[in-house]
Amino acid sequence: MPTHRNNRAPVRVTGTEFASYTEYLVIRTKKRRELRHLTPELEAIVERSGVLDGFMLVSAMHITAAVFVNDNEGGLHEDIWEWLEKVAPFGPDYRHHRTGEDNGDAHLKSMLVHHEVTLPITKGGLDLGTWQEVFYAEFDGMREKRLIVKVSGLAG
Amino acid sequence: MPTHRNNRAPVRVTGTEFASYTEYLVIRTKKRRELRHLTPELEAIVERSGVLDGFMLVSAMHITAAVFVNDNEGGLHEDIWEWLEKVAPFGPDYRHHRTGEDNGDAHLKSMLVHHEVTLPITKGGLDLGTWQEVFYAEFDGMREKRLIVKVSGLAG
Amino acid sequence: MPTHRNNRAPVRVTGTEFASYTEYLVIRTKKRRELRHLTPELEAIVERSGVLDGFMLVSAMHITAAVFVNDNEGGLHEDIWEWLEKVAPFGPDYRHHRTGEDNGDAHLKSMLVHHEVTLPITKGGLDLGTWQEVFYAEFDGMREKRLIVKVSGLAG
Numbered sequence: 148m149p150t151h152r153n154n155r156a157p158v159r160v161t162g163t164e165f166a167s168y169t170e171y172l173v174i175r176t177k178k179r180r181e182l183r184h185l186t187p188e189l190e191a192i193v194e195r196s197g198v199l200d201g202f203m204l205v206s207a208m209h210i211t212a213a214v215f216v217n218d219n220e221g222g223l224h225e226d227i228w229e230w231l232e233k234v235a236p237f238g239p240d241y242r243h244h245r246t247g248e249d250n251g252d253a254h255l256k257s258m259l260v261h262h263e264v265t266l267p268i269t270k271g272g273l274d275l276g277t278w279q280e281v282f283y284a285e286f287d288g289m290r291e292k293r294l295i296v297k298v299s300g301l302a303g
Numbered sequence: 304m305p306t307h308r309n310n311r312a313p314v315r316v317t318g319t320e321f322a323s324y325t326e327y328l329v330i331r332t333k334k335r336r337e338l339r340h341l342t343p344e345l346e347a348i349v350e351r352s353g354v355l356d357g358f359m360l361v362s363a364m365h366i367t368a369a370v371f372v373n374d375n376e377g378g379l380h381e382d383i384w385e386w387l388e389k390v391a392p393f394g395p396d397y398r399h400h401r402t403g404e405d406n407g408d409a410h411l412k413s414m415l416v417h418h419e420v421t422l423p424i425t426k427g428g429l430d431l432g433t434w435q436e437v438f439y440a441e442f443d444g445m446r447e448k449r450l451i452v453k454v455s456g457l458a459g
Numbered sequence: 460m461p462t463h464r465n466n467r468a469p470v471r472v473t474g475t476e477f478a479s480y481t482e483y484l485v486i487r488t489k490k491r492r493e494l495r496h497l498t499p500e501l502e503a504i505v506e507r508s509g510v511l512d513g514f515m516l517v518s519a520m521h522i523t524a525a526v527f528v529n530d531n532e533g534g535l536h537e538d539i540w541e542w543l544e545k546v547a548p549f550g551p552d553y554r555h556h557r558t559g560e561d562n563g564d565a566h567l568k569s570m571l572v573h574h575e576v577t578l579p580i581t582k583g584g585l586d587l588g589t590w591q592e593v594f595y596a597e598f599d600g601m602r603e604k605r606l607i608v609k610v611s612g613l614a615g
Contacts, residue, residue, distance in 0.1 A: 155483040163319050163475050167356040167457055171311040200479040201611055204421055208432030210373045216574055217522045222554035230567050242378035254379055255386050265421050265516055265577050267609045269481055276520030297423045299357055301479055319475050323512040323613055327467040360579055364588030366529045398534035411542050421577050453579045455513055
């Protein structure tokens with residue numbers, strides 16, 4: 148098998164105290180479509196959770212938003228918006244609009260990007276790669292939207 | 304940071320009894336392509352699990368199906384099918400069909416929508432937003448397909 | 460509700476010993492774009508973890524790669540590459556390239572396929588369907604890339 152172990156050694160921890168910690172974030176964007184960088188706030192939540200090893204679920208509680216991991220680079224973010232608009236375009240012709248809405252594209256963009264990510268927690272911190280940053284993607288904003296952040300795992 | 308806490312206060316629970324509960328669902332759709340609303344059955348599984356705080360994984364055990372979270376609105380569901388057909392169309396020209404199959408599009412649709420979701424469990428129930436509903440998407444049905452539903456977390 | 464239980468009975472396990480085990484894999488592909496079949500190595504990691512029931516997170520630590528579950532069939536893999544190139548094409552015109560990179564397409568492909576999967580562990584093994592296999596998808600390789608594999612759940 149051509150994969151091999153890194154110098155980073157395997158980590159095994161066991162224990163009898165399990166903790167689960169949940170926070171709800173509220174985001175109200177100024178524009179209808181906007182990215183929000185979440186990593187620093189998520190790192191603070193890991194610390195408040197007391198969880199040393201486990202998982203963090205970051206999940207939009209709305210169906211016109213998404214969460215993803217990628218690069219914090221402005222040019223790429225413009226590319227992402229252009230790409231989302233190409234694959235799931237805004238437009239007047241969605242059947243969903245018979246309900247009075249005009250955000251059919253936002254539902255499809257949410258499916259395309261996915262509404263949640265699961266992140267690893269090791270040694271009390273987010274265990275991400277060098278360039279990995281977590282973003283909230285708002286596709287129909289300018290109103291209060293919620294995110295749930297749940298950390299579960301071994302504590303203390 | 305422009306996010307702020309909601310009125311919903313953070314929840315931290317710890318304990319020493321951890322439970323993991325698994326059910327396998329079987330779905331046989333009448334049509335080749337069909338959506339199935341899963342939320343009520345998933346809520347019943349949380350209750351049977353006895354898990355009070357943790358995660359639920361809902362994962363198709365097949366590679367021509369998917370699971371997603373979005374709105375339970377019929378017009379939108381038609382939009383979703385039209386969009387899936389545009390981005391990953393049914394057709395005769397897939398190399399996968401050299402195996403005798405005709406479902407190359409179903410594999411691509413499964414990758415596009417994603418075959419699994421992880422849902423948060425808080426206070427013994429699914430912790431979803433107001434409009435979030437869970438769906439199984441069948442892309443090559445009319446035969447028995449399985450889903451695994453696993454709930455893990457603090458119990459009692 | 461038209462779903463019904465399979466012959467596979469529900470499984471509930473409880474305990475007080477929780478374990479979390481993490482390995483980091485390094486992959487260096489020979490080609491810029493390449494799929495790598497991970498299932499056998501992941502099964503070995505479950506065994507080394509000692510976890511009997513819980514979840515495994517398999518997550519690329521890079522933003523130009525992805526992890527997915529689908530069929531181990533060569534024709535389908537060619538279809539997947541052709542589809543990825545159609546939906547998120549390689550090209551010179553990404554704004555991200557103003558940074559000196561030429562991999563804008565690889566970031567979009569990573570978002571499309573998703574960078575991580577969560578897999579169920581039951582009775583000490585990966586609980587996958589008959590045809591489900593786990594793949595690493597490299598979109599900008601020929602250099603060392605890392606994956607984190609974390610298994611958490613009940614042990615012993």
